[in-house]
Amino acid sequence: MTWATIATWRMAYEGMQKASEILAADGSAGDAVEKLINEVEAYPYYKSVGYGGLPNEEGVVEMDAAFMDGDTLAQGSVAGIQNVMHAVSVARSLSSEHYNSFRVGAGATKYASLHGFEMTNMLTDRAKARWQKRLRETQENNLNPYNGHDTVGAITLSNKGSMAAATSTSGLFMKKSGRVGDSPLSGSGFYVDSEIGGAAATGLGEDIMKGCMSYEIVRRMADGQSPQAACDEAVYPFIEKLKKRYGKAGEFSLVALNNQGEWGIATNVEFTFCVATDQQAPKIMIAYPDANQTTRIEPITKEWLDAYEKRIKEPI
Amino acid sequence: MTWATIATWRMAYEGMQKASEILAADGSAGDAVEKLINEVEAYPYYKSVGYGGLPNEEGVVEMDAAFMDGDTLAQGSVAGIQNVMHAVSVARSLSSEHYNSFRVGAGATKYASLHGFEMTNMLTDRAKARWQKRLRETQENNLNPYNGHDTVGAITLSNKGSMAAATSTSGLFMKKSGRVGDSPLSGSGFYVDSEIGGAAATGLGEDIMKGCMSYEIVRRMADGQSPQAACDEAVYPFIEKLKKRYGKAGEFSLVALNNQGEWGIATNVEFTFCVATDQQAPKIMIAYPDANQTTRIEPITKEWLDAYEKRIKEPI
Structure with missing residues (x-):
């Protein structure tokens, strides 16, 4: 057998290095995916996940996360959880419960507290400064407050x-309290079946869940499509359908991996992602929507990476 | 064109009468489904939905609901909402928002309050007495506290x-605070596309969401299957898969309706449901799992209805 992993965004890179070590040493898929996400959650400069994640409109960091075991189909999810360093680890713990495996709001936070998960104030000074700045901008310029909703999914x-x-996110920046996106929702933000493959999403959750995008990609792989064909044929026609029926479509991007280690991507925006296999050290790549409902994938450039590093650390 | 409606459980009957009047008078599908669910929410003797719904283990009535427009694919959902008479109406209101259309916990309750929805203490004396009795029973006899998780879905x-x-439920009786089932989750508890058809679920949400059952049925109808074939072929193989992979499968039942007014059912327990069309006045029927992964459907008997009426009103 071969091992493999794929994850959304440049931010997954450091976690994927750790996950690859686990997988290369015959570790479990669950341990690897949790470790990958934990690294993103703990890094304060990634502003859409975990510590340093951007708050809701009231200045409160509310997080959504999920974990799914592709062997048993067991799932655990949290939404609107607060003060928890590793929301994905809470979700993984919940996946061992047959009842009450999806907890939201104060009930989710209570579960984390009762079960001894690391709890802390998740609002960094930097995230607070961004929130204060955005609040001023939206008040002064009557701007749409929402932007930034990058989930790490792997x-x-x-x-x-x-x-x-697994997925983890602090959700839409400036969201209303208790807003939930696709990330903790089975079939929308994530889905995996070890006999087929898995998929995970990032983007505007409100639109991703209208099409159950992750489940649709997995069921296409079950019908024999390659991960890339499944991504292209699930995502691009659905974006057209949304534009026609709903009048618009938010940004979204999907990653998929089958149980042979083959992978695929679809996106309607510039989208970075990370991949590693037993044949390929962790690597950052960049994808774009291309002509005829296909996806163009290119290696990442040093210029892009340097600009990214500068951007995530620039003064607020 | 023909109008039609299908809904889970005997409890949908009175609401279906009202919904049928709306549909027969050329009313909208959205108005009809909301009215159907509202009737169930308001009736105190239905103990798994709305007013009179059974509380969580702390004695708090927390409700989940969803609404989806099959023309636009717009969705609204609430989970863990409190003190709201008509959770489905809050969900329908949220479906007009592009952002923040799924709200949970205190944020969901805040939205309902801000938007002028009727708010009241949803814990009836009768529901409180049941909760107190169950608390004693589980403490004294070390019983599994969970039973009763009947969603109205239509x-x-x-x-x-x-x-x-649309769906509405007070969820699993004695659930942990903030527990969410399938009812507010796109593709699991509900899905509808006016160019194809729709489906809704009731039962153990934790297991229904492992298979995205409502979406799976709709996509099978999109491939040309009849609602009954789609239900049978989506649900029964998935129950077998869950038993094999997860080791067990909770109770669950699905209803489906296509855009020609044809309907279907699948269930692994005795399951009542209601149907009405322009050719058929609202009617209660009963379904059972049958041999070879099929569903047996029979008219309801007077004996069954009399026993039901007695049961829902018997002293606690």
Whole structure:
């Protein structure tokens, strides 16, 4: 067997290095995907996930996360959880419960507290400064307050053929309290079946859930499509359908991995992602929507990476 | 065109009468499905939905609901909302928002309050007595506290060919605070597309969401299957898959309606439901799982209805 992993955005890179070590050492798909996401959650300069994540309109960091075991189909999810360093680890713990495996709001936070998860104030000074600035901008210029909704979502395949999926996000910047996106929702933000493959999403959750995009990609792989064909044929026609029926479509991007280690991407915006396999060290790539409902994928450039590094650390 | 509606459980009957009047008078699919659910929410003797719904383990009535417009694919959902008489109406209101259309916990309750929805203490004396009794029983006899998780879910088709879907539930009796089932989750508890059809679920949400059952049924109807074939072929193999992979499968039941007014059912337990069309006055029927992954459907008997009426009103 081969191991493999794919994840959304440049921010997954450092976590993917750790996940790859676990997978290369015959570790479990679940341990690898949790470790990958934990690294993103803990890094304060990634402003859409975990510590340093941007708050809701009231200045409160509310997080959504999910974990799914592709062998058993067990799932755990949290939404609107507060003060928890590793929301994905809470979700993974919940996935061992047959009842009450999806908890929201104060009930989710209570579960984390009762079960000894690390709790802290998740609003960094930097995130608070961004929130204060955005509040001023939206008041002064009557701007749409919403932007930034980058979820880290990842799929892993172990040497033993087991798969797992997980997501974590602080959600839409300036969201209303208790707003939930696709990330904790089965079939929308994530789905994985070790006998087929998995998919995960990032983007405007309100639109992703209108099409159950992750489930649709997995069921296309079940019908024999390659991950890339499944992504292209699920995502691009759905974007057209949304424009026609709903009048508009938000930004969204999907990653998929099958149980042979093959992967695919679809996106309607510039979108970075990370991939690693037993044949390929962790690598950052960039994808764009291309002509005829296909996806163009290119290596990342040093210029892009340097500009990114500068951007995430620039003064607020 | 023909109008039609299908809904889960005997409890939908009175609401379906009102919904049928709306549909017969060329009313909208959305108005009809909301009215159907509202009637169930307001009736105190239905103990799993709205007013009179059973509380969580702390004695708090927390409700989940969703609304979907099959023309535009717009969705609104609430989970863990409190003190709201008509959770489905809050969900429908949220479906007109492009951002923040799914709200949970205190944020969901705040939205309802801000938007002038009727708010009241949803814990009836009768529901409180049941909760107190169950608390004693589980403490004294070390019983599994969970039972009763009957969602009202409904699909409507209007004379103009528009469809809508909605769900409402107080969730699993004795659930942990903030527990969310499938009812507010797109593709799991509900899904509808006016160009195809819709489906809705009731049962153990934790297991229904492992298979995105409502979406799976709709996509099978999109491939040309009848609603009954789509229900049978989506639900029964998935129950077998869950038993094999997860080790067990909770109770669940699905209803489906296509845009021609044809309907279907699948269930792994005795399951009542209601149907009405322009050719058929509202009617209660009963379904059972049958041999070879099929569903047996029978007219309801007077004995069953009398026993039900007695049961829902018997002293606690």
